[in-house]
Amino acid sequence: MNSYKDYNIILINIDGFRKDKIDYCPTLKSLKENSYYFSKMNTVAPYTFASLHSVFTGMYPSKHGVNGYYNIFEFKKDFITTLPEILKKSGYYTSCDIISEVVIPKQGFDEWNIFDEKSVNFVTRHTELIKKLSKKEKFFLFLHYTEVHKHLVREIIQKDNEELNDNFFESKEENHKRLDSYLPDCDSYVKAIQSSLKEFDIDDKTILIFFADHGTSIGEKEGEKFYGVFTYDYTINVFSIFHIPNSIPKIIEKQCRTIDLFPTIRELIGHVPSENLEEIQGESLIPLIDDPNAKNRDVFVETGGLYGPWPSPHKHNVFCVKFDDHKLIYNDTPQTWEFYDLQNDPDENNNLYNPNSIKIKRYKERLLFYLNQNKIDTNLRS
Template structure:
């Protein structure tokens, strides 16, 4: 049996494994958490991984990676058009792990393309044009989950930021529209208003969990799948076109009083593919030996202080629009490691190299002036290509 957090501190808790609630706030920027105190509350109650890097800056590929602990070349979902190519026989999803461990598993999202359905006893798919009240519907999902006689896993995807951006940005402007890219402050203000709605939704869900579980035994994960632009780079109105940090640098909270420390922030770089192995170790479940070995690694060594350095993070995308659209194959790759970032655009064969410590907004391309660092980063990136 694998060593878990609770077995290191006070021994295994008696009784069933904890319920697991995963709240996904679609397209929530790293720098937008200040809009509401719910994020400070989450940080006070659990662990914040403040330098999390997503595999893909769009939901479909990001969540197939997050839910399996595998990158797109392993899941088969590495592009916008490849949801139907998910390698279900080779990948084991978080829902499947928990279902096999005796959990009731249920979820709520707005498209069947966005998350692998494997392992869900119930997966409610409510398209945007049929949604009558996302909060009421997700509270009903929690009610149904807590009514179970066995532990449950409940996945709740909040889509409203995405819906607002699609309606007010993606369908309104072209990828090179001066009206949009020339009004970043206006764009940001509109984005933050949508982010406040997401935060209020999160606070309501957490309050509902606390009412049903006043002891705080439920393992709650709150995270986003990717960030979103507000006009930083001409050609990308929101997400999915490039791999700059405003879309790939995200965050993740893990909260569970019996299992995890409170008020702990970890700023070492981690990846969204690290979530599944982390939950498996916390719940004392073994990775499947019948499926592709996990790419991600448990975050518990960071929590226990056994590991302090960040992990290399690979990201890739292929936009449906922009200067080099490639919806069928990822054509823009990035490798983030040790405070540096290399970006490679396969379509036009260009490279960008950034020192993220000195240049966090990625404005000065050092590729030609730092050839040794560029070669070092290319070798690291090549491991993922």
């Protein structure tokens, strides 16, 4: 693949967007069909704080420190080089617009913007920001789009304070319709971003990347009304769309991870690392684009919910490893196991866990590898 060292880069997180809703958004669907589309990308943590810190570091949460809702200030900033720091050293003007100063690492940004979610007009605000940056020689811009997420918080979390055994889990069709009602605004936003690149005459020299940090429950599993509690595919199997000017569109159906975004962007700009970057755990996605024989990548996910059957906001306590179309889940607090055949049971309804299975023992070994690599203390290690 060519070097794009002189191209602008716009990285946009559609917070909480479900992959199965892309085709309900005509503009986003068209962008998907005319770009590199990673259909089997997985988040390494199904909630925003841990997920986005992993995107900006290329590391798993327990490696970079943000490994719990209450650990948002535990980022190991003195020991980690972030993506914006690398881009800044490579001549990029770096900017962001986010909902809160704790959502992503601050290191490496020339410009740091925070919006008021209650009053923000994302289309106006973000197109104006792109207009301003279009005058720079080259820039990196991270945009946090939270409109869909905001409505879901209001309608599901803030409005409904009843116990988790209410009718939410028996109302999947209604939950789908509620979510669908927020999609037109999201699609209009995507269209406005694309139009602004053309209007400001930078569309032919800008790499545009859309991704989801996690998915959202519509009531699939008892105990999870939103996200961050479990590691089922409706929240961990997300997506990424890379629109690179003059590139031939391609659907990449190889399993990959959100920690792979960092090394991919680094490779696109031809960055030769001078920093100590051996701690990066992600791998560039470019081999998955260029090599038809490239292999699927292991997926390891960690989380600890604010609510649910075993809340753990101080320390992750739910883990999974996923490869070869199967997934092993370990719930540390009750010390229970789940094993799913994702090809034949994509909704993860039939738990096939058998402690005597040779196949499952192989998955356990792989899970233990990631727990040890990231120095995660669980009951398995005690």
